[in-house]
Every structure is written in C-alpha cells, then in structure tokens.
Amino acid sequence: MDERAAAESTVEAVFREERGRLLASLVRRFGDLDLAEEVTSEAIEAALVHWPVDGVPARPGAWLMTTARRRAVDRLRRDQAYAARLAVLQVESDRADPAPPADALADLPDDRLQLFFTCTHPALADEDRAALTLRCLAGLTTPEVARAFLVPTATMAQRIVRAKKKIRQARIPFRVPGADELPDRLPGVLGVIYSIFTEGYAASSGPDLQRLDLAEEAIRLARILRRLLPAEREVAGLLALMLLIHARRDARTGPGGELVLLDDQDRSHWDRGAIEEGGALVVVALTGGPPGVYGVQAAIAALHDEAADVASTDWPQVVALYDLLLALAPSPVVALNRAVAVAMRDGPEAGLTLLDGLSGEPRLRGYHPYAVARADLLQRLGRFPEAAAAYRAALETVGTDAEREHLWRRLDEVERSG
Amino acid sequence: MKYMMLINAASTDPVANGCTPEDWMVYDKQVSEAGIFVSGESLADLTTATAVRVGPDGQRTVTDGPFAESREVLGGFYVIDVPNLDVALDWAARCPGARDGGSVVVRPIADFGE
Numbered sequence: 001m002d003e004r005a006a007a008e009s010t011v012e013a014v015f016r017e018e019r020g021r022l023l024a025s026l027v028r029r030f031g032d033l034d035l036a037e038e039v040t041s042e043a044i045e046a047a048l049v050h051w052p053v054d055g056v057p058a059r060p061g062a063w064l065m066t067t068a069r070r071r072a073v074d075r076l077r078r079d080q081a082y083a084a085r086l087a088v089l090q091v092e093s094d095r096a097d098p099a100p101p102a103d104a105l106a107d108l109p110d111d112r113l114q115l116f117f118t119c120t121h122p123a124l125a126d127e128d129r130a131a132l133t134l135r136c137l138a139g140l141t142t143p144e145v146a147r148a149f150l151v152p153t154a155t156m157a158q159r160i161v162r163a164k165k166k167i168r169q170a171r172i173p174f175r176v177p178g179a180d181e182l183p184d185r186l187p188g189v190l191g192v193i194y195s196i197f198t199e200g201y202a203a204s205s206g207p208d209l210q211r212l213d214l215a216e217e218a219i220r221l222a223r224i225l226r227r228l229l230p231a232e233r234e235v236a237g238l239l240a241l242m243l244l245i246h247a248r249r250d251a252r253t254g255p256g257g258e259l260v261l262l263d264d265q266d267r268s269h270w271d272r273g274a275i276e277e278g279g280a281l282v283v284v285a286l287t288g289g290p291p292g293v294y295g296v297q298a299a300i301a302a303l304h305d306e307a308a309d310v311a312s313t314d315w316p317q318v319v320a321l322y323d324l325l326l327a328l329a330p331s332p333v334v335a336l337n338r339a340v341a342v343a344m345r346d347g348p349e350a351g352l353t354l355l356d357g358l359s360g361e362p363r364l365r366g367y368h369p370y371a372v373a374r375a376d377l378l379q380r381l382g383r384f385p386e387a388a389a390a391y392r393a394a395l396e397t398v399g400t401d402a403e404r405e406h407l408w409r410r411l412d413e414v415e416r417s418g
Numbered sequence: 419m420k421y422m423m424l425i426n427a428a429s430t431d432p433v434a435n436g437c438t439p440e441d442w443m444v445y446d447k448q449v450s451e452a453g454i455f456v457s458g459e460s461l462a463d464l465t466t467a468t469a470v471r472v473g474p475d476g477q478r479t480v481t482d483g484p485f486a487e488s489r490e491v492l493g494g495f496y497v498i499d500v501p502n503l504d505v506a507l508d509w510a511a512r513c514p515g516a517r518d519g520g521s522v523v524v525r526p527i528a529d530f531g532e
Contacts, residue, residue: 123503170526171419173502 015044016139022064023136024111027174030072032086033164043068112137113228114174117185120192121172128163129192135160138217148214190238193221197242215246237285237295243278244301247271259406263310275305296325315345332361340373348377368397379414387414420456420527421506422497426490428519437514445514449496460494
C-alpha cells in the first residue's frame with residue numbers, strides 16, 4: 001500500500017461511523033438507498049479533498065450532510081425521471097409514516113434505527129441481511145464484506161444489488177416499527193447482528209479459526225443499536241453476550257493457531273475490561289422484566305468469565321440458567337450444553353446419560369460439538385475405545401482446521417491411554 | 419403501490435383449513451372499508467382447472483389440470499393498494515388464508531413506469 005492509499009484507508013476508517021449516520025439521514029430525506037449511497041461516497045471524497053487543505057469544519061457532520069444533499073439535488077436535477085419517481089415514493093412514504101419535526105440544532109440527527117430495520121427486514125434473504133447491515137451500517141466496503149464472508153467480491157456485489165433491488169421494487173419501507181410491532185421485529189435485528197458475530201468468531205470453515213474483524217463489527221453494531229434503543233433489555237443482553245465471549249479471544253488459540261478449549265485456557269489472558277463491561281450489561285439485561293434469550297446466555301457466559309478456573313465455576317447456577325434458556329427457547333443444542341453443565345455439576349456419568357437421551361435428535365446428527373462432548377465424557381470415564389470412536393465421528397463433520405487438529409490430539413491421547 | 423396477495427390453502431377442504439366463511443366475509447369487509455381494495459377473486463375448485471400450451475408449431479395442447487403436486491393450492495387472490503411492503507404484510511397476516519398451514523404470498527405488481 002503506498003502512502004496515499006494508507007492515508008485514505010485511515011480516513012475511511014475514521015469515516016466509518018459517520019458514513020452510516022450520513023447514509024441513514026439521506027435515506028430518510030430521499031427515500032432511496034442507491035442515491036443515498038452514491039452521494040454519501042461523494043461527500044466523503046469531497047471531505048478527503050477539502051479538509052486537509054481548508055481544515056476540518058466546526059460541524060463535520062453538517063458539512064458532510066450539506067455536501068451530500070447538494071450532490072443529490074444536482075443528480076435529481078439532471079435526471080428528471082428519477083426525480084419524479086422519488087417524489088412519488090416520498091409522498092407515499094409520508095402517507096405511511098409522517099416524518100418527525102426537523103431538529104435544526106442537532107449536528108446530524110440519528111436516523112440509523114430505521115436503516116437497521118430495513119437492512120434486517122424479514123422479507124430479505126438471511127445472507128443478504130447480514131451483508132447489507134455490514135455495508136450500510138458498519139460502513140464496510142463491498143470487497144471487505146466479501147472477504148469477511150469468504151466469497152468473491154463479484155458474488156457479494158450481486159447479493160447486495162439483489163437485496164437493494166428488492167428493497168426498492170417491493171418497497172420495503174425505511175421506518176422504525178411501532179411499539180406494538182417491536183417484539184416481533186427486534187429479534188430479527190438482533191439475530192442478524194449475532195449471526196455476524198458467530199460467523200466472524202467461530203469461522204465455520206477455512207484456515208482461520210477466528211476472523212476478528214466480523215466479531216468486532218458485530219459488537220460495534222450492537223453498541224450503536226444500544227444507544228438507539230436504550231430501553232430494550234435484549235439489546236443489552238446481546239451486547240453483553242458478545243463482549244463476554246469476545247473477552248476470551250486471546251486465550252482461545254495457542255501460539256501455533258491451535259484451538260484451546262475453555263477448560264485449558266490461560267484465564268489471565270482474558271480481557272478484564274470486556275468482562276466487566278459485559279457483566280454490568282448482564283445486570284441491565286436481567287433486571288426489570290422477564291429475561292430474554294440473549295440476557296440468559298450472557299449470564300451463563302459471565303459465570304464462566306468470572307470464575308478463576310473450571311472447577312470453581314458455579315455449575316449449579318449454570319445448569320439453572322440452561323433450564324431457563326430451555327424454557328425460553330427449547331432446542332437440542334441448548335439441551336446439549338445443559339448436559340455438559342450437568343456433567344460438571346454431577347459427574348460425567350450423569351452428563352452422558354443426558355447426552356445419550358439426545359441421540360435421536362435430527363439436529364444433532366452431524367453436529368460435531370455433540371460428538372465431541374460425548375467423546376470427552378467417555379474419555380473422563382475411562383471408556384477409551386468408545387471415546388476414540390466418538391472423536392472419529394466428530395472428525396468427520398468438524399469445520400475449521402484448528403478444531404480438526406485439536407480433535408486429532410485428543411484422539412491420539414485416548415488411543416495411547418486405551 | 420399495488421401488491422397481489424396470492425392465497426394458498428393447505429387443503430381444499432374449508433373445514434380442515436380452520437377458517438369459516440364468516441372469517442372471510444369479515445376480512446373482505448375490512449379490506450374494502452380500508453379503501454385499499456383494487457381487485458380480488460376466489461377461484462373455483464382445482465378439479466375444474468384446464469391448462470393450455472401452444473407449441474413452436476402453433477399446435478395447441480389442452481390438458482386437464484394441472485393438479486398441484488405440492489400440498490398448497492392457489493385458492494384466490496387480492497390486489498391491494500398500500501404505501502409499502504410492511505402494510506401489505508400486515509394485511510397478509512390478517513388474511514384467514516394465512517392460517518392453519520396455508521400461506522399468503524405477497525408480490526408487488528410490476529411498475530413499468532420505473
């Protein structure tokens with residue numbers, strides 16, 4: 001990268017947050033994502049030219065907004081047909097959702113919440129929602145989003161075009177759902193952010209166990225959403241969950257990039273700041289109303305993060321939280337995790353009985369954590385040939401190279417013990 | 419913005435669908451009172467369907483059917499005029515045809531003025 005490119009990418013990073021805000025405001029004003037994206041980029045390019053020479057303006061947000069708005073008006077003046085179409089859109093969207101009175105004092109009003117709901121709209125395909133959210137709200141470029149999802153840039157560009165086309169043609173609105181719709185719609189927004197986190201964190205395939213960027217982007221998105229919806233406890237719960245898992249990132253891989261399980265992690269490498277912040281958010285998430293799925297999962301993560309080691313972890317409490325989670329969102333995967341916690345509380349035999357009770361679950365067939373958990377408990381019980389068979393079963397379905405190496409080591413261990 | 423709601427019933431048996439003719443009358447009234455109704459029909463029984471195909475040589479083929487291989491059968495449609503997809507989805511969710519294994523597919527009407 002030459003010097004100019006380096007300088008530009010620094011400035012781009014500085015603008016990332018501004019980009020989402022600017023884009024959201026322009027979408028509200030013009031009702032069109034393509035136009036808003038185009039003039040957002042142009043305004044940022046103009047800033048890159050003018051600010052180093054003229055100095056950064058006193059109100060940078062307002063400067064960018066004014067510049068972008070002027071470009072949009074120019075564009076609409078040149079293209080009357082486009083303008084006419086947008087005018088119709090605008091009238092109809094006002095009919096549906098009257099705009100709030102303009103706040104002349106704010107440097108830049110924050111319209112990002114409606115963009116969150118549009119980008120994660122349930123009418124869009126799952127994979128497109130995450131891509132669009134990263135593009136429009138995290139301010140990532142299309143090649144960056146493509147790299148994060150390990151797909152060619154052209155493929156990602158097509159996906160984003162397809163999603164934007166559906167927004168435009170099916171007229172998915174730019175609006176914040178009413179209070180009565182929020183319980184229906186918010187889980188979808190949180191689900192997209194969490195899917196970005198898990199995608200980046202436990203990369204499901206490929207050489208890198210962790211793609212830190214995506215996990216951090218997801219945390220950044222959750223922070224933005226938390227500012228926009230401070231009263232929603234599940235937003236706090238999601239942010240807490242991600243912070244508490246991410247706090248262990250440095251201990252999760254060894255010097256050779258190999259996977260280190262929770263039991264064997266050097267807990268002095270855990271990020272205390274993130275654990276503290278996450279722990280405080282767990283309290284927010286679980287106070288003042290019935291618990292939500294993210295809040296409960298965050299509470300479980302907090303119990304792990306706050307324990308000095310595996311033995312002193314509050315396993316009875318972990319089991320109790322899994323019981324709660326099973327009641328809120330029954331799933332074989334949660335039952336699997338609960339069985340592992342029961343094994344820690346009551347011994348491997350009790351855990352194994354529960355795991356064997358789940359053997360008929362179709363969702364756990366080919367799900368390698370199930371085989372790994374069984375293998376581990378069998379190993380602890382000294383049933384080495386069975387443990388070896390379970391490790392082999394896990395190796396057939398495991399995703400990342402680091403996880404595969406870990407399982408080979410465990411298999412080697414039990415074969416030598418047997 | 420006009421949307422077509424394609425109403426797919428899980429079964430042609432109205433009782434098995436769990437909604438009564440009264441449910442449909444109530445819904446129909448709601449749609450017309452909201453001022454969003456453009457058009458709408460319910461279709462006669464699927465056994466009355468006839469398919470026509472014309473080959474490259476201009477030869478016409480008429481066949482009985484088609485009888486759905488999938489479990490869902492197009493039973494009727496509405497075209498409504500509403501501001502955006504969220505409003506259209508709300509109307510689809512209220513439609514009796516969306517319940518008990520049925521589904522309502524919402525499709526925007528193409529706008530060639532774009």
